[in-house]
Amino acid sequence: MTEALAAPPRPSPAPEQPLLDVRGLKTYFHTLDGVVKAVDGVDFTLPRGGTIGIVGESGSGKSVTAYTLMRLIDIPPGEIAGGQALFEGRDLLTLPMGEMRRIRGNDIAMIFQEPMTSLNPVFTIGDQIAEAVKLHQRVNDREAMNRAIEALRLVGIAAPERRVKQYPHELSGGMRQRAMIAMALSCEPKLLIADEPTTALDVTIQAQILELIKAIQERTGAALILITHDLAVVAEVCQQIVVMYAGRVVESGLVTDVLLRPEHPYTQGLLNSMPSDKKRGERLTAIQGVVPSPFRLPPGCKFAPRCVYAWDRCQEEPELLASGDRLVRCWLQAPGETARRARFEADAAATVEALLNDEPEPGAAAESPPA
Amino acid sequence: MTEPLVPAADGSAAPPESTSESAARPAAEAAPTAAPAGRAGRNGSQPLLQIEHLKTYFPIFGGIFRRKVGSVYAVDDVSLEVKKGETLGLVGESGCGKTTLGRSVLRLTEPTAGRVVFDGIDVASLKGDSLKKIRARMQIVFQDPMSSLNPRMPISDIIGEGLLAQADKANGWAKRDVRDKRVGDSLESVGLRREYSRRYPHEFSGGQRQRIGIARALALQPDFIVCDEPVSALDVSIQSQVLNLLLDLREEFELTYLFIAHNLSVVEYVSDRVGVMYLGKLVELADVQMLYRDARHPYTIALLSAIPDPDPRVRKKRLVLKGDVPSPAAPPSGCHFHTRCWLREQLGNPENCATEDPPLREFAAGHLVACHWAEQVSTRTVATAAAQTPAVVTADLVDEEAELPPVAPLPGPTDALGPDSPQGPTGP
Numbered sequence: 001m002t003e004a005l006a007a008p009p010r011p012s013p014a015p016e017q018p019l020l021d022v023r024g025l026k027t028y029f030h031t032l033d034g035v036v037k038a039v040d041g042v043d044f045t046l047p048r049g050g051t052i053g054i055v056g057e058s059g060s061g062k063s064v065t066a067y068t069l070m071r072l073i074d075i076p077p078g079e080i081a082g083g084q085a086l087f088e089g090r091d092l093l094t095l096p097m098g099e100m101r102r103i104r105g106n107d108i109a110m111i112f113q114e115p116m117t118s119l120n121p122v123f124t125i126g127d128q129i130a131e132a133v134k135l136h137q138r139v140n141d142r143e144a145m146n147r148a149i150e151a152l153r154l155v156g157i158a159a160p161e162r163r164v165k166q167y168p169h170e171l172s173g174g175m176r177q178r179a180m181i182a183m184a185l186s187c188e189p190k191l192l193i194a195d196e197p198t199t200a201l202d203v204t205i206q207a208q209i210l211e212l213i214k215a216i217q218e219r220t221g222a223a224l225i226l227i228t229h230d231l232a233v234v235a236e237v238c239q240q241i242v243v244m245y246a247g248r249v250v251e252s253g254l255v256t257d258v259l260l261r262p263e264h265p266y267t268q269g270l271l272n273s274m275p276s277d278k279k280r281g282e283r284l285t286a287i288q289g290v291v292p293s294p295f296r297l298p299p300g301c302k303f304a305p306r307c308v309y310a311w312d313r314c315q316e317e318p319e320l321l322a323s324g325d326r327l328v329r330c331w332l333q334a335p336g337e338t339a340r341r342a343r344f345e346a347d348a349a350a351t352v353e354a355l356l357n358d359e360p361e362p363g364a365a366a367e368s369p370p371a
Numbered sequence: 372m373t374e375p376l377v378p379a380a381d382g383s384a385a386p387p388e389s390t391s392e393s394a395a396r397p398a399a400e401a402a403p404t405a406a407p408a409g410r411a412g413r414n415g416s417q418p419l420l421q422i423e424h425l426k427t428y429f430p431i432f433g434g435i436f437r438r439k440v441g442s443v444y445a446v447d448d449v450s451l452e453v454k455k456g457e458t459l460g461l462v463g464e465s466g467c468g469k470t471t472l473g474r475s476v477l478r479l480t481e482p483t484a485g486r487v488v489f490d491g492i493d494v495a496s497l498k499g500d501s502l503k504k505i506r507a508r509m510q511i512v513f514q515d516p517m518s519s520l521n522p523r524m525p526i527s528d529i530i531g532e533g534l535l536a537q538a539d540k541a542n543g544w545a546k547r548d549v550r551d552k553r554v555g556d557s558l559e560s561v562g563l564r565r566e567y568s569r570r571y572p573h574e575f576s577g578g579q580r581q582r583i584g585i586a587r588a589l590a591l592q593p594d595f596i597v598c599d600e601p602v603s604a605l606d607v608s609i610q611s612q613v614l615n616l617l618l619d620l621r622e623e624f625e626l627t628y629l630f631i632a633h634n635l636s637v638v639e640y641v642s643d644r645v646g647v648m649y650l651g652k653l654v655e656l657a658d659v660q661m662l663y664r665d666a667r668h669p670y671t672i673a674l675l676s677a678i679p680d681p682d683p684r685v686r687k688k689r690l691v692l693k694g695d696v697p698s699p700a701a702p703p704s705g706c707h708f709h710t711r712c713w714l715r716e717q718l719g720n721p722e723n724c725a726t727e728d729p730p731l732r733e734f735a736a737g738h739l740v741a742c743h744w745a746e747q748v749s750t751r752t753v754a755t756a757a758a759q760t761p762a763v764v765t766a767d768l769v770d771e772e773a774e775l776p777p778v779a780p781l782p783g784p785t786d787a788l789g790p791d792s793p794q795g796p797t798g799p
Contacts, residue, residue: 057606057608156764202464204673204692205695206677273608273610286608
């Protein structure tokens with residue numbers, strides 16, 4: 001830890017070391033009504049330049065995961081109750097705050113959901129980006145402003161030397177989100193965390209921003225954690241996916257594996273919930289019930305009360321088990337449950353079938369399990 | 372190339388007598404995944420709602436005397452009809468006027484001009500009792516289930532308020548017990564328990580609140596419901612539950628929906644026909660399958676291309692529009708879309724796009740398009756446009772730059788907190 005402090009240009013670590021390795025992350029909030037285990041068991045590994053999408057519904061803990069990695073959780077009432085988050089070998093969760101501040105912006109930058117509330121309305125866009133640059137790098141004001149202009153140009157804002165003098169309210173929603181991205185990029189981070197970056201935007205603007213994030217990610221080689229509730233956005237942008245439910249990872253793996261052959265009933269349920277033209281005129285197969293209150297989580301598997309495949313074994317909480325290249329938290333994937341698994345797999349194949357385009361790519365045939 | 376523009380512009384978009392045309396349509400485009408029999412049968416029926424040249428402008432006041440200095444053209448000459456029993460989807464980005472259109476139909480927002488004919492009655496000219504009577508037959512479900520339910524009222528009052536307003540001797544709704552029975556029935560029809568009527572909105576989850584909003588709309592047994600973004604505030608799993616509910620209720624009570632949403636997949640799933648709006652204008656209207664497979668307006672094509680695809684195997688090359696939607700207070704001349712139009716660019720910027728407002732014309736049976744050059748749209752032109760889309764699309768439009776502050780030399784030493792005026796050129 002101390003060597004890293006002393007030497008600002010860090011020696012590049014071994015190539016096989018992942019950029020970020022999160023293990024058993026737990027974040028609790030102590031409220032008057034009791035303890036909310038917002039994040040209770042999150043594991044994932046992100047290689048250098050990799051892209052990972054974290055999906056889940058509201059309350060699943062996906063945003064809290066991101067805030068915990070950035071150490072932006074207020075303590076108290078929050079508490080990082082366990083786990084590790086190794087960023088280039090250093091545990092983000094135990095770093096002193098001063099050092100964490102150096103990592104934020106420089107190494108890890110974050111794009112927030114609502115660009116209007118996360119930009120300061122009384123400063124110009126240029127001042128805000130330049131402020132970030134000056135905080136993290138030894139540059140003078142003029143140089144910082146030049147960097148701000150460059151960053152705005154990179155995100156596709158024309159005439160950036162004039163835009164830097166505008167205030168957030170003078171920009172449109174899409175433009176503000178671009179300014180946020182420019183700010184995040186201004187210090188060339190190694191990891192970009194985007195928390196629902198397109199949720200507040202219109203479809204055509206969402207397309208602009210997603211294409212922008214992809215292009216920038218390819219150009220700068222930064223790794224990306226994309227937090228969203230939209231599976232389709234993850235399918236477009238990410239290589240890996242983490243599906244969260246009630247503070248836990250329920251399934252994770254390559255996007256092409258998880259979305260084309262879901263192994264957790266919740267993932268399948270999310271795919272089922274998506275309307276598509278093939279489902280016109282039929283009812284959608286909705287997931288029953290609602291996300292449980294964080295104060296009254298069911299014992300055992302947290303998804304069991306809403307799961308159509310649940311049986312008595314689900315009274316006990318399953319571990320996150322390796323299943324091929326992925327991790328799944330479900331008893332269906334446990335050894336010996338062949339009959340139940342076969343039933344689920346047949347349903348899951350039908351789910352995926354109803355969602356995908358008719359003509360699969362040649363070579364992508366070997367994925368459907370025997371129905 | 373210059374097809375004579377069918378002068379079907381005004382109103383004839385939906386002439387009331389054209390039942391022959393509408394009857395022919397479902398047969399013509401019978402897709403393999405045809406709608407179930409129950410719904411197909413209704414398509415040919417009479418229009419329940421006709422909107423003719425509807426305009427809703429909002430005044431902009433300015434100056435020290437608060438004089439009117441301009442208008443926001445929220446809905447600008449829209450004509451369409453909704454047939455009995457059908458679901459007409461309305462899509463477009465924020466600011467395109469789709470919500471204002473829905474509200475103007477119910478006269479929650481007064482239209483500036485035009486006619487709204489509901490079941491043969493001109494809603495726009497009604498007053499007093501007759502307006503109240505017709506409102507009982509037209510209801511609305513709002514977008515945000517948080518802010519559309521009064522937090523100080525129990526559910527029984529929230530749903531019962533409409534009943535009370537419509538109470539007369541015949542229905543007896545002035546009496547609380549009669550009213551409460553109706554409230555309970557309404558709650559049950561949306562899958563909630565009768566006892567919930569004593570609770571307050573904060574005691575419910577988002578999905579349940581949206582069900583309450585739907586129960587309120589149903590309580591008066593309307594024929595027609597405007598669904599204004601009913602599922603956009605909900606989580607995916609809850610969204611599908613509410614969509615299922617809306618479809619079930621449509622069957623059960625033979626409802627007609629005007630379904631407003633920005634999520635194109637949701638609209639595709641629920642609608643029979645879909646209209647696309649851009650800057651206050653209806654730019655395309657067609658059968659849902661025709662619109663999603665064979666869209667002819669360059670804006671619709673870009674909108675469809677922007678939908679993220681859940682299939683991770685395809686990395687489709689998108690056709691991404693540049694820039695933002697211009698302000699509806701100062702819409703571009705001619706075709707409102709011409710400033711962002713990829714087709715116009717490909718055709719070498721023809722003059723008439725910037726000068727002539729394209730009328731909504733009949734491109735094919737039941738397929739209306741407002742574009743001078745709709746015939747030029749083909750898989751080839753779309754593919755070319757997608758291929759030419761740069762990786763980073765610029766956010767600005769050329770003519771927008773005029774409004775930017777002038778270029779001044781970079782400010783000298785500013786302390787990070789010194790907000791220098793953005794407009795005033797900081798003297799060199």
